[in-house]
Amino acid sequence: MRVTQGRAGARILAFGGYQPARVVTNDELSQAMDTSDEWIQARVGIASRRVAGPDESLADMAAAAGGKALAGSGLSPEDIDLVIVATCTPEAPIPNTAATVARRLGIMAPGAYDLNAACAGFCYALAAASDSVRAGSATNVLVIGAEKLSQWVDWTDRSTAIIFADGAGAAVVSPLAEEDDAAGIGPVVWGSDGDLADKIIISDRNSFIHQEGQAVFRWATTALHPVAKEACRRAGVDPSELTAFIPHQANLRIIESIARRLGAPQAIVADDIVTAGNTSSASIPLALSRMAERGELPSGSPALLLGFGAGICYAAQVITVP
Amino acid sequence: MAMTEAEILAGLGEIIDEVAGVPADQVTPDKTFVDDLDIDSLSMVEIAVAAQDKFGVEIPDDQLKDLKTVQDVVDYVKRSEVSA
Numbered sequence: 001m002r003v004t005q006g007r008a009g010a011r012i013l014a015f016g017g018y019q020p021a022r023v024v025t026n027d028e029l030s031q032a033m034d035t036s037d038e039w040i041q042a043r044v045g046i047a048s049r050r051v052a053g054p055d056e057s058l059a060d061m062a063a064a065a066g067g068k069a070l071a072g073s074g075l076s077p078e079d080i081d082l083v084i085v086a087t088c089t090p091e092a093p094i095p096n097t098a099a100t101v102a103r104r105l106g107i108m109a110p111g112a113y114d115l116n117a118a119c120a121g122f123c124y125a126l127a128a129a130s131d132s133v134r135a136g137s138a139t140n141v142l143v144i145g146a147e148k149l150s151q152w153v154d155w156t157d158r159s160t161a162i163i164f165a166d167g168a169g170a171a172v173v174s175p176l177a178e179e180d181d182a183a184g185i186g187p188v189v190w191g192s193d194g195d196l197a198d199k200i201i202i203s204d205r206n207s208f209i210h211q212e213g214q215a216v217f218r219w220a221t222t223a224l225h226p227v228a229k230e231a232c233r234r235a236g237v238d239p240s241e242l243t244a245f246i247p248h249q250a251n252l253r254i255i256e257s258i259a260r261r262l263g264a265p266q267a268i269v270a271d272d273i274v275t276a277g278n279t280s281s282a283s284i285p286l287a288l289s290r291m292a293e294r295g296e297l298p299s300g301s302p303a304l305l306l307g308f309g310a311g312i313c314y315a316a317q318v319i320t321v322p
Numbered sequence: 323m324a325m326t327e328a329e330i331l332a333g334l335g336e337i338i339d340e341v342a343g344v345p346a347d348q349v350t351p352d353k354t355f356v357d358d359l360d361i362d363s364l365s366m367v368e369i370a371v372a373a374q375d376k377f378g379v380e381i382p383d384d385q386l387k388d389l390k391t392v393q394d395v396v397d398y399v400k401r402s403e404v405s406a
Contacts, residue, residue: 043364214383218367253364 004136009176009184010129012322013075016068016170017289018061019276020052026162033158040162045252049165049277051150056166058091062146063104065168065285070105073172075140077106080172082138084129085114086121086145086281088310089152101144111138118200119248119309120190121145121281122169123317126305127188129173144170145281154208163251164209165277169285183300183320186235189227190315193219200310220254220308225261228306231316237302242267244291244303244321249273249283258306267304268296280309297321324403330377330396337372341365351393359392369395379403 025048026037040046052061062085070077085098098112117124122145129141146168155161176184196219199212228247232239245267247255252273259269272287279286284305291297301321308314325333335346342365355361361369366389370381373395379402381389389395 043362212383214363214367214386217364218371218383221368222371257368 006136007134007175009181010133010173011176011181011184012319013172013174014069014072014322015285015289015292016065016070016072017286018064018068018168019050019286020056020061020166022051022053023048024051024165029158029162033156033161035158035162043251043253044163045255045271045273046162046277047274049275050167052148052166058087058089058146058148059097059100059104061148061166061168062087062097062101062144062170065146065170065282065289066101066142066144067105068289069170069172070142073174075172075174078108079140080107080110080142082111082129082132082141083107084112084125084141084143086117086125086143087114087147088116088118088121088280089148090114097146098144102142105142107142117281117307117313117315118311119250119278119280119283120307120311120313120315122284123188123305123307123315124190124313125281126171126173126185126319127190127315127317130185130188133173133175139175141173142170143173143285144168145283145285147280147282149209149278149280152202152209157208159213160209160211163211163278165279167276167279167282167286169282169287169289171285171288185320186231186237186318188315188317189231189234190313191227192314193312196312199312217251217254219312220250221257224306224308224314225258227314227316228258228262228304231304231306231318235302235318237318239264239304240266241302242304242318243298243301244268244270244296245306246270246284246287246291246303247306248308249276249287250278250309262304264304281307292321324400325377327396327400330399331392333376334373334392334395337369337376341368341372349392351391351396353392354390355392356390373399377403
């Protein structure tokens with residue numbers, strides 16, 4: 001029996017993002033529930049968020065973001081041989097989202113699967129894509145994080161309705177250009193803690209998302225900065241060398257707390273949550289694509305990604321900015 | 323060695339200054355966190371985490387909601403130190 005020939009490494013070629021058109025402001029939410037713009041901005045740092053239209057599906061958003069990343073990569077649909085969609089809000093258990101999205105984008109017969117690690121999903125999918133390229137099971141991978149959380153939110157519950165939102169982000173992962181190229185996708189540091197499974201939960205198909213805010217906040221502000229530092233250490237990159245830190249956009253106060261403890265003074269810290277809300281597995285690639293569009297990510301420099309959320313699941317890796 | 327009330331209060335003042343930007347001299351025993359010091363539930367978590375580092379006393383979330391005043395936290399730390 002033969003086995004596949006491995007490759008030295010994988011890298012990201014391009015990002016793509018998509019946000020639904022509808023903007024929901026804090027003032028609009030204040031009319032439906034007992035809250036205010038000031039209260040929301042102080043607690044979670046969100047000024048407005050995007051919500052999908054009634055006829056806008058998860059696959060629509062995923063395909064829009066994936067199409068942009070594909071266009072930016074310079075590759076053709078036929079070059080892609082694996083599609084991974086990270087999501088915790090699929091339209092239905094079957095069919096999966098990845099195969100549908102691939103078909104929409106004209107990607108013929110790729111390997112296609114969905115992956116659920118909630119808000120850590122994109123970092124898990126990126127690690128899986130990188131490993132597939134390195135192992136030789138795939139050559140070019142389209143990785144998408146997409147969520148339609150609005151359909152799982154109780155829009156009268158001020159503890160969750162102010163936080164969660166819809167959107168999608170994507171990246172194209174390919175082999176390193178040269179064997180000795182130092183750029184690429186660094187080692188993933190990932191883990192989980194099932195003891196905290198009930199802290200962020202959708203109990204069943206008739207339930208809404210429920211979160212124990214204080215418990216999640218305590219965990220996120222104490223357990224994650226060591227994970228972020230370990231991802232840097234394993235990539236051989238000192239936090240002081242990072243040009244950007246893109247944590248999951250959960251809550252601006254969590255983001256600022258982790259960034260402070262990470263100690264990366266040169267790094268621009270993603271604050272996409274301010275206008276995007278918390279889009280779970282979409283938040284990191286969406287932030288990356290928007291930062292790249294604004295020219296905030298120096299090409300060839302190291303950036304740190306950190307996903308974390310329900311499960312509890314978390315994952316971090318250093319990437320080279322395309 | 324157990325800390326005196328004054329030492330706990332001083333340590334708590336430093337924590338609250340760092341977490342919430344409230345000057346330590348305003349952190350007096352009778353002040354309530356929410357109404358007097360304008361400290362919200364997430365900042366209370368940060369204070370609890372910092373207190374654990376400083377005093378070696380764990381304050382779980384279910385206890386946190388009952389600690390309304392600065393004196394409540396001082397008493398909690400003192401009580402936990404004795405029983406530890």
